Amino acid sequence: MKTLVKGCLLGILVLVVGCAPDFSESQEEVVDETQPEDADQQSAIIPSHRVSDEEYQVLLPYQLSESRGVTTNQIANRLDIRALENDLRRHSTDVFDPENHFFQEGQHIGSSELFSWLERESDDSDLGLNPSVDYDEDSPTDEAIEEERDNPRYLSHILEQNYLTRTDDDTVHLSGISLGIAMKSNYRFQTEVGGPYYYEDISEEEMLSEANEIVDEVMSRIRDKDGLADVPVMIAVYREAARDGLVPGNMVAKTTVEAGSQSVDDWEAIDEQYVxxxxxxxxxxxxxxxxxxxxxxxxxxxxxxxxxxxxxxxxxxxxxxxxxxxxxxxxxxxxxxxxxxxxxxxxxxxxxxxxxxxxxxxxxxxxxxxxxxxxxxxxxxxxxxxxxx
Missing domain, CATH: 3.30.300.190 (GMP Synthetase; Chain A, domain 3)
Structure with a gap:
């Protein structure tokens, strides 16, 4: 039996890097123009090699997302956290070619802003993208349960990814944004602190209908941000697995909003699943x-x-x-x-x-x-x- 022994996983590479020769001279340096206007211009390093033709190169030093950490607070199943990020990046390759685009975590939706978007719409906040409920702590339990069942928190998270391109004068600028809209397949809720949990299944049809309305509002807010009016935006809707699911959920639909446009014309169905x-x-x-x-x-x-x-x-x-x-x-x-x-x-x-x-x-x-x-x-x-x- 012929056996090949190689160490090609990232975990193995980490061990090798410490004793590897210095290849820094073969790497290229560019100016990162994606920083805020009031920030000093920073240089970034383009790694000299790609992991594969399907993977994006990542500029160094690595820029963390402005909303980093929100995902783990909002999505219950850790398998969904991994799949949402990886699958959004995979579908982005159909719009933003890895051959000439660089990947960067989202820099335009901050944590506090995103948390406000994930709230319910209410008198205290009109930024919430989840539907409002009409009951209070004095309402009968049956009434509160019915309100929650009729108005689930459909939206769990919005994951932003940025895609950059290089210009002739050795600068990189934002050329595309991808948004992953994470939606629940099952809603778990309480009507009072410390009370029992209740569960409500959400059909895919109902979920997609709500996602369409959410995306319209999100695109309006994205276009209002400085520098984002003319950036193409790829949007994919992700349907989460059950909280205790042993495999992730899956992407179910995607669309691309062209530069300068705010409206979503057509959704493309995605036929994929983890089994x-x-x-x-x-x-x-x-x-x-x-x-x-x-x-x-x-x-x-x-x-x-x-x-x-x-x-x-x-x-x-x-x-x-x-x-x-x-x-x-x-x-x-x-x-x-x-x-x-x-x-x-x-x-x-x-x-x-x-x-x-x-x-x-x-x-x-x-x-x-x-x-x-x-x-x-x-x-x-x-x-x-x-x-x-």
């Missing part, structure tokens, strides 16, 4: 892969008594599997056992899983990463990395 393996959904969506993973689990269980199961996450676009991630938790007694197990799993992968989708297998022990096996879509061979203890 948990094993699950009834997986058996309906992809029965063949479900059977393959079940056979894989049984083969591993026959060979290693400490094996407890495999959890998988498949990502589908238009019903076609694009990537599959498997996590194998197992108790190891020593490094030799890790090596032997990894070799065995590698063989099963080569024999069992097709090559038209990307595959990643994480082997863990007590939440510690022990080994990684990965293969890009279309590759015949997988790559192995075994982590030193």
């Amino acid at each position: 948990l393996f094993p699950s009834s959904t997986a058996r309906d969506v992809d029965p063949d892969l479900s059977a393959t993973i079940e056979d894989f689990k049984n083969d591993v269980a026959d060979y290693f008594p400490n094996y407890v199961g495999t959890i998988g996450e498949g990502f589908y676009e238009e019903d076609q599997l694009q990537s599959l991630t498997l996590e194998i938790p197992i108790e190891f007694q020593g490094q030799a056992e890790v090596v032997g197990f990894t070799q065995y799993v590698y063989g099963l992968i080569m024999d069992s899983f097709q090559t038209h989708y990307a595959l990643e297998v994480n082997i863990k022990s007590n939440d510690r990463q022990e080994a990684l096996i990965f293969r890009e879509a279309g590759d015949e061979e997988a790559t192995i990395h075994i982590f030193d203890r």
Whole structure:
């Protein structure tokens, strides 16, 4: 069996960087014109290499978002936090070409401003984008519950991403904005502090209707900001998973508002989803892969008594599997056992899983990463990395 050993993950790269040679001379320096007008002009470094053709280069030093931290306070499922950011950036590549655009976290919607947008509309604040409710602390509980059910807080978060381009005079300027509109699929609420929680499901149709109204108002506010009147804006609506979901939600629609325009003309439906393996959904969506993973689990269980199961996450676009991630938790007694197990799993992968989708297998022990096996879509061979203890 031919085994390739490489360390291509970011976590591995971090370890290597400390002892890497200085390539700073091959990097380029530009002037960042995206800073506020009253701020001193700052220079930025363009890294000399890209991770892949599909990924944006990021200017250094890295600029944190003006609303950093709001996401974790507003979105309940951490898997949604990751997917919202990554999937918004992925869909942005269809509008802002990574070949000539640089990525920057959002710089135009601040934290306090964003928090006010995420509130309910009320007499105290007309900035809230969630619907108002008509009850107070003296209202009967049944009346309060009905008001909450009829007027959920649909909007959880608005994620801003900026896309910059370089000019001939070695400056970079804002050329595009992407906005991720995170909407709830299920609303959890209380009618009094310390009281019980209630839940209300939100249909996708109802969610999209509310998102359309929210986006109209958001675009009006974006266009009123200094320097943003003539910047193209890509907007994607993200439907969150359940609070306790084991896979993220998904993007459901997107649109692009051209420079100088404020109105949304048409939405493009997005057909993609994350699927948990094993699950009834997986058996309906992809029965063949479900059977393959079940056979894989049984083969591993026959060979290693400490094996407890495999959890998988498949990502589908238009019903076609694009990537599959498997996590194998197992108790190891020593490094030799890790090596032997990894070799065995590698063989099963080569024999069992097709090559038209990307595959990643994480082997863990007590939440510690022990080994990684990965293969890009279309590759015949997988790559192995075994982590030193």
